Amino acid sequence: MKRLMLAAAIAVSACAAPSSPDPAAGEGVVIYPAKAVVTMAGEGDTAEAVAVSGDRILSTGTLADLRGALPAAVVDTAFEDNVIVPGLIDPHVHVVLGALQYNLPITPPWPMATPHGMKAGLPTREAFLAALSGIVAEAQPDTPVVAYGYHNLVHGDLTRTDLDMIAPDQPLIVWHYSSHDFYLNSAAIEAAGFTPALAQSFHGIDLDEAGELTGRIYEDAALLVIQAYAGVILAPENVTAGFHGFSSMLRQAGVTTTAEMAYGLFGWEMEDANIRTNWGSAQAAGYHLYLVPEYRALERTFGDGKVQAVLDMVSGERPTPAPVLPRVKFFTDGAFYSQTMRLSPPGYLSGQSKGSEGLWVAGPDGIVPAIQPYWDAGLGVNIHSNGDAAQGATLKALETLREGDGPNNSFVIEHGGLFSPEQVELAGRLDAQLSAASHYVFYMANEYAGPLGDVRAKWISPLGALTVAGVPVAVHSDAPLAPPYPLRAAGVHMTRATREGGVYEAEMALSPYEALEAITLDAARVLGLEAEIGSIEPGKRADFTILGENPLDTKGKDWDAIPVWGVVLDGVKRPLAEQEVSD
Template identity: 25%
Template sequence: MKQQSLLFYGGSILTMGEKGDVEAVAVKDGKIIRTGSIDACRTALGSDEVQEINMNGKCLLPGFIDPHVHLMMLGMCNTWIDISYPKVKSIDDLVNELSIHTDKLRDGAIIRGFGFDQRNLKEKRYPTADDLDRVSTEYPIQIMHVSGHSNIVNHYLLNDLGIDVNTEDPEGGVIGRDETGKPNGQLFDSANEFFAKKSGVLIGNHGPNIHMPDTPENLQTLIEVGQKECLAAGVTTINDPQVTKQEMESFNGANNDGTLNMRIVMSFISSYLDELIKLGFCSGFGDEQLSIGSIKFYADGSLNSGTAYLSTNYADSARTKGYLYHQPEEFKEMFVKAHQQGFQTLTHAQGDSAIQLVIDSVKAAQQNSPIDVKEMRHRIEHCGLPDPAQIDVIKELGIWPVPQPQHVYQFGEGVIQQVGKFGENYSPYGWFKEKNIPIVLSSDAPVAPPNPILAIYAAVTRSTLQGNIVGEEHKITLDEALRGYTIEAAKAIHREHIIGSIEEGKLADFAVLAQNPYEVSTEQLKDIDVTETWINGERVFTKESIINN
């Protein structure tokens, strides 16, 4: 059936392109054919049957692009018990919240919760298997840290996973232990691989294993739940930065049966690198809906969980130091191999020492390949606490940092507690701005919700959940923040030719806001509602409900 042509007018239209604000937008066959005056747009549509959409004072923007969303993990965690702060403020709260659900359990069930942050608990420590045994010793219990980099299990599940005093720490991970050396239920980074050993996706020391075994039907439900949350926030395109066979098959299935509305750029986890090279893949395979965009590496762990690889010690971690997933030479060899194959790379690197590993690898890639590293736009995901001296090199090599302003909002004060005053430079947008390094915003959902409006507020204010300001010098302007979630985010995934701005020839992906962000106070920014989301000239979300195509 032929798509109806559209004319948007009657509100603010922020193109994020060269024209700036315009009066109207004309859409035909899912693409933008004209922007400008109402008369010019009507003329461009000619004699077509046109649906004229009066926005009644609302604000039209390009659909938000989030270059770091774990979509199926987002869906998964939204189906688990919410144990996040401020709902859960202590280990007693945690036990009580989980215990509410024990009466509903049947044989074979598991109690799962997501979102705790030890630094926001009254006890300022990680829970243990002993704590979770207070909930149940008859059913398995698993709770995931808000970072996704650690899980805690009770003794029932610890035994079921086959972890005992003789189990060695895996490379790139740690099994928590009590003072006698016995496992205490804490599993950090690559130690999460134990969940997948019986049935599931194995990735070894290539990242924290977030790929919980499940049925194909349930995996489709996870996509549906995650997609619904993204669309409600005006997000029309995501880059999923940790794809395995499980995600690829699930996304492809949703695409084939017509339930995938969003555009997804997939970044395969580095454990697949050799296989992808053997098959001849590189960045760019796929279409406008679903494509292979890059390879994802992990350099270190998480600042929130005390496992990021810093040159300084942690003040609140028994280990005091973080660690790397790979030895430096192994990482460099993989990185160069990916670059030579024509893959853009995304590397999770939070600590300055891990960031240096990426910098050294980009230099090695440039020396060992005719492909220009700047053209590849190799990315550092999070880029949490770089050393100031590294900023010039990041600029020189054309590396794109992709931080998450909501991490500062949620965790900024905890980072300062663990690393000292230097923690105020968490996600140092001010340094990037000073050196003309691209400003890109993202969420890392489900670590933070896929909420561009809240992220924009956080980037502009550097406010924390507790109401304080962290790193005043790293505030950015509203214009920079909006561009960072639209056109600059499109560039970060090499899609600026088709999305990211409201310009002629691009796809008709839009977010409609209740108010123009430029016409409200800074404090009111975070309360602006997304009222509609459009993809390909089709409305896929309204404030009242999701509309299925």
């Protein structure tokens, strides 16, 4: 097969102008031999070398065969002691959100990788409150203080009174680890001008029994806090530093492609300015960045012209700071981490959402109307859907959209925190795909067992079962919620390891090949880019990650420690050491 594909590539090149390099003879071609070239074109498909012409893959095979077919090619032995895999992909990050949060004071519930190194976790309520008190003590007097990383299932409930005791007169804002919730003290509420009347317009306004603000402002109301405290949260110098740090983490992990999965959520002008200034281009940054617009931001800005706005972004008629994919991001329910994802009855058994079933965003009646205009235009769908009740509504909507002879669009469930066995089978039958949050099992499975109850807790991120059902499964970081390290993300789903040192529902694990596929070819699929990247095959983009060991020969627990030499991006070698020195 490889010889046939090489012959086809050579036949195409015969039409080139006489002055152009001639790939048929190997002119302008570079051959990279390696300990192994893991193509991901099929399980067990490896090669000795890969031939690259410009920014495209020409062929793979033995070194002898490639040299024989391409006598004028240059043989570059830089990777002869390394393993070449398709460029690693993190298909769901939030570069703007990460830029905002990575440069804030951080109070994480567990050890957290940041651009500044590992930040020690705060495993108790007492440790968290002490750290928060220290942050306030070190802040400039009378200036608002924003800290990121609190988690209620680890740190306990957080009330307005708790925050008033730490900062009685200074505005104090605590950002939940999930990024979906804020907690404000009285001074912050007063300075922002927030009143209980907001609850009439937003469902994310928490009121006590007396009808007063508790200080918790979340989900659709969270943007009010960002707007009120933009001077701190959106400070340009902090965003720039955070963005550069985020980029460094992506490069260190060998990422060649990532996607901002909520473009426009913080406002097009601000996001465009930051991405254009701080990312610049793939060659400048060291990785490809794609953008997927968020449906509520499109509705707010473009109204009835929202579908055409996406099409214009994709075509380039409407300028954007990075390429926009022909896809739209939607939401069914709330967040896994902050216990606002939508559950089946009896809902949450404990935690801050005890007694409730969580939150809808679009909800059962709103999903199809939200998606339909984009669906009819042939655009792909990436839909945040976490709880088991949410999966039921999301899959029912997909069933409706698949009816008849309409478009068979790509439909990707994002995060997929919880499924029932029946929903797993239905997802396979409906040709759904999953881009799974890599970290729910590792960080939160044990903590969530109580709020969910034994039956539902067994089906947190059931990737093994979904794979058996025929659902393509990718994994993502959702950074900054987890570090944008694909090898780590995939490795933990081979082991189903937890941060406490145990193993959670081992039968839901991925095989080594499935795990690598989840950060290469299937990660490309959930972005609609599988024809361009994700495997090492002729005609695809020459994006490779260069590793010190073959992941397929390495235990899952050790994937995080596999050395990364750097990447080949668009056919250009980019050693990690040189990139970090020049950054």
